[in-house]
Amino acid sequence: MHFKKDIAALCKENGLRLTGPRKVIMQVLSASSDHPDAVELHRRVSEIDPGIAIATVYRTVNLLQEKGVLEKHTFGDGRARFESADHEHHDHLINVETGDVIEFRSDEIERLQEEIARQHGFTIVSHKLQIYVKPIDKKRPPGKGKETA
Amino acid sequence: MHFKKDIAALCKENGLRLTGPRKVIMQVLSASSDHPDAVELHRRVSEIDPGIAIATVYRTVNLLQEKGVLEKHTFGDGRARFESADHEHHDHLINVETGDVIEFRSDEIERLQEEIARQHGFTIVSHKLQIYVKPIDKKRPPGKGKETA
DNA sequence: GTATATGCAAACCATTTGCTTAGCG
């Protein structure tokens, strides 16, 4: 995750008050290198300040998403997951055996998408590409084969 | 949608009993050319047999997905949407202004995905590409910029 | 006849919201 700008600046330029809960939540987001969901985020936040309500976590991440600071993803399981938006766009490989998420970027795919949208008379607002994968290594035990939804 | 095989055959080869509700649900699925969610599916099913419970719709559609007969998608709104799996793979353009879903296929993108997965030491289990778009037409008012989840 | 399906209602889970109080600017 790791925000390029500092938290106070992010709040100020988005017209958000720099409150205690926000500081903690944004600090946790900034320190997270994975793509936590709201509940996991709340768990991490609670280790720092147990008094912060999960409703505040939801309100904060939604606010940050509206302001364009965060991106919201849904990788098949019901929950929404978040990551910083202040990086170059990338897509995700999801290891179905472990749930791990790997980021990648393909300019060629990006370009093809633009082309496809244009051919249909549209411009792209956003897009998501998720590739659900498993290790090539055949010797690995089957593991819990999560559904690919 | 439109199943290639007939409904009785689909049930039989998947070890499912050919019940009244299943006949109706699968018939509705087969007749749908869009990507209905469970509630919409239930609405259509109810026009034919008002006695069928939405729980049965959910159970049926999940069963068919497990058996590989249906694909389940989530296009950002909370609901799951379904379509037949017995066609060549394709991806989706989602018009954010209308919610319309347009199918497309790009062999080149498919190929690039294979390549990316392989480079990371994986094979593809499945993948989803959703391009959220709006009409090129500039004269349209800004509209409600729905979130891109 | 017996295991599988269904209907119904209650349960679930993630997320949102109304209301009141707290605290940033």
Added chain:
DNA sequence: CGCTAAGCAAATGGTTTGCATATAC
């Protein structure tokens, strides 16, 4: 001080499940 935020709990929306009955095979 005034208005935004937070906490809490109740509400929501989509989806699943337990249980008793019905039905396909």
